[in-house]
Each structure stands twice: as structure tokens, then as C-alpha cells.
Amino acid sequence: MLEEDGTENEALKDENQDVLTSDISHLNSQQDISVITDENGKVLLTRLEEKYLILPMTCEYKITSEYGKRTHPITGEEKLHAGIDLVGEHHTEILTIAEGTVTYAGEQNGYGNCIEIKHNVNGKTIYSFYAHLSKIEVRVGEKVEAGDIIGLEGGAKTDPNPGTSTGHHLHFEIRTASGSGHSIDPRKYIDF
Numbered sequence: 001m002l003e004e005d006g007t008e009n010e011a012l013k014d015e016n017q018d019v020l021t022s023d024i025s026h027l028n029s030q031q032d033i034s035v036i037t038d039e040n041g042k043v044l045l046t047r048l049e050e051k052y053l054i055l056p057m058t059c060e061y062k063i064t065s066e067y068g069k070r071t072h073p074i075t076g077e078e079k080l081h082a083g084i085d086l087v088g089e090h091h092t093e094i095l096t097i098a099e100g101t102v103t104y105a106g107e108q109n110g111y112g113n114c115i116e117i118k119h120n121v122n123g124k125t126i127y128s129f130y131a132h133l134s135k136i137e138v139r140v141g142e143k144v145e146a147g148d149i150i151g152l153e154g155g156a157k158t159d160p161n162p163g164t165s166t167g168h169h170l171h172f173e174i175r176t177a178s179g180s181g182h183s184i185d186p187r188k189y190i191d192f
């Protein structure tokens with residue numbers, strides 16, 4: 001569980017549910033690596049905790065749409081909302097959630113300016129996707145670190161390439177493979 005000051009106090013356990021250490025108070029939202037040590041301080045395991053991937057923006061934000069199936073207000077059609085919508089300050093900086101490599105940076109139908117980044121989390125490949133950006137600050141093939149600024153929030157009518165958007169916000173996805181159609185609930189990886 002996250003405490004009010006942002007530290008994590010849940011004990012780390014191995015696959016047999018044995019507590020390895022509960023001293024992970026050094027973790028914060030900007031630090032997504034946990035280190036497991038033995039009683040002599042020897043490092044046994046360093047791993048990227050799934051839930052410690054950082055938020056894609058640092059300002060206050062409101063979630064206006066969750067991941068999941070929703071009924072279109074006009075067509076009545078049930079459709080998957082493949083990401084989570086965060087409304088932050090207009091043009092706030094968008095940060096990459098973990099280290100990785102940019103696999104897409106450009107305009108896409110409906111999404112406007114968008115970026116896809118490939119990550120390795122605990123040996124698993126996942127992709128993060130950021131849409132409705134007013135500005136893109138990375139290129140395909142570029143290596144990024146967690147927290148790097150990759151673009152600016154957008155999606156307002158006055159923004160370049162807003163895509164299908166009723167107001168400025170970040171549409172954020174986690175994908176198990178590159179491209180649309182592979183989304184999973186971003187809350188599996190990030191505590192919004």
C-alpha cells in the first residue's frame with residue numbers, strides 16, 4: 001500500500017511468500033528499482049517493480065475515462081477504451097514511465113500526435129503509448145530513461161494534430177505488443 005508520503009511499506013516476498021525484507025522505504029515515485037538484500041547487506045536481487053513505474057505526468061490530474069468497455073453515447077455501440085485518460089495542466093510535460101526505446105513517434109488517425117515506447121519490465125516486454133500530444137520531443141529508435149520528457153500534453157482544438165478529442169488530455173495505454181489491439185489495463189502497472 002502507498003502511504004500518504006508516497007513510500008511503500010509492503011514487505012517484499014519471494015515466490016514462497018517468505019518475506020525477504022520489508023525495508024523498501026527508500027522507494028519513491030521517481031525511483032522504480034527495488035533492491036533485495038540479505039542480512040549482511042549483500043544484494044540478492046534488483047528488480048523493477050511493476051507497480052513502481054512512474055506516472056506520465058507530475059502535475060495534478062483528473063482521470064476522465066478509465067480503461068475498459070464503454071457504450072458510445074450516440075451509436076450505443078460497446079467499444080473498448082484502450083487506455084486511461086488523464087486531464088492535467090494544458091501542455092504539461094509528458095514523461096516516459098520507464099526506461100526504453102521509442103518505437104513510434106508521429107501522427108496517427110484519431111490519436112493525433114502520439115508516441116509508443118518499448119520497455120522491459122522484470123523480463124517482460126511491454127509498450128507504453130501516449131496520445132493527443134501537442135508536441136513530440138523524441139524520435140523512433142531513441143533510448144529514454146524513466147522520467148524523461150517525451151512531449152507535451154495536448155488534444156485541445158487549438159493544438160496541432162489534436163486527433164479525436166473533446167478537450168486537452170493524455171490518452172495513455174499499456175500494450176503487450178506494438179500497435180493498437182494489444183492493450184491491457186494500465187492500472188496493472190501504475191498506481192494512478
Ligand SMILES: [Zn+2]
Binds near residue numbers: 085170
Ligand atoms: Zn482515451
